[in-house]
Amino acid sequence: MRVLIVGGDGYCGWPTALRLSARGHSVAIADNFSRRRIGRDLGIESLVPIFPLEDRVAAWHETGGEAIAYHDIDVAEQYAALVALISEQKPEAVIHFGEQRSVPYSMMSIEAGRYTIRNNLMSTTNILDALVQTETDAHVIHLGSIGVYGYETLGYEIPEGYQKVRHVDTNGELGPEHETLHPFNPVSKYHLSKALDHLGLAYYAAKHDLRITDLCQGTVWGAETDETRRDPRLANRFDYDPVYGTVLNRFALQAAMGEAISVYGTGDQTRAFIHLEDVLGCIDGAISSPPAVGDRVKVVNQITESMRIRDLAQLFAELSNSEIVHLVSPRSEPDGNELDARNQGMRDFGVSPTFISRENVSALIDFARRHADLADTKQLYPDT
């Protein structure tokens, strides 16, 4: 299948490009390298050095992979170039990772928030419009966030995208049951952009018959895949800083360095997680089972498990004999919450999940230990 991966230079996009290429798909990447630029501007770097995209794809080819095409396009701003690329490649699937994905970044300043909303909304809308304009029947797989439903305790299992409702009519009688998008409760401008994406996707599925899957992803953890291990030039990024670092990756490096495991606030926050390998499994499953033309957006909660941050920290502390410190939370979010979300879609994809087990966490700490001499300890604790 011809697959266009937007944001294919990023943490999830790069290993996806390699996996799909290894599976025999014809892969092209579009990326504007904004993630690398933001990192440079903020003075934060991936723990594992990542090579320029041209070196990455050359290394893939040299180590036996098929050629991967790549295009320096800002899909939010360069609509004509995107249309030209889609006309030329004629993708059968477009996987859209190309958004600004840091919650703290989106809340750093008015300008960073405006950029996040503009970039994320326009990248999604431009991709959808370009498919409509070029009459390309490609399955769009969009990466959303499970955080769009907020971090209040809901007291029920969050369904996959849609909830059943019955309206009360003017006589006070309950009307028939139907389904509607589950309400959103974004806690950041990043989550607001993802909630708005949902509406945009629903519109293009309904009005333009686009086939769309929306993967509402949890926080991703993990470092390597079989493909990224083939050559150091294929390495994936590993972010641990307070802006782009995800919590498990940061805890792993803190544990590897014998530094205190830093919990924001009480640690009673519950978050949903998924291992990078399972992200690839879900993408594979999504590609193989597209919705039909005319279907509503297929929403999948792309999460393996939910855990309290306090319990996670305890696990890392035990495995490394590190202390736990509770820092004043730099985030504006509830001190604690329960989070229960359905993940039937992911099971239907046949993904056999990688859990946050002692064994898997030890392997992650070992990985971080192998690269710990490159760590910048100033990046371990929040200043945002």
Ligand SMILES: NC(=O)c1ccc[n+]([C@@H]2O[C@H](COP(=O)([O-])OP(=O)(O)OC[C@H]3O[C@@H](n4cnc5c(N)ncnc54)[C@H](O)[C@@H]3O)[C@@H](O)[C@H]2O)c1
């Ligand atoms: N990593 C996570 O824990 C996580 C969790 C939930 C959802 N997601 C979502 O998954 C997707 C991928 O996340 P990631 O961790 O790989 O992020 P990332 O920042 O590592 O990768 C995103 C890539 O998209 C590119 N990009 C951004 N805007 C672009 C534009 N306008 N045009 C072209 N390229 C653009 C960036 O340069 C980067 O290479 C994002 O949409 C993110 O919101 C990620």
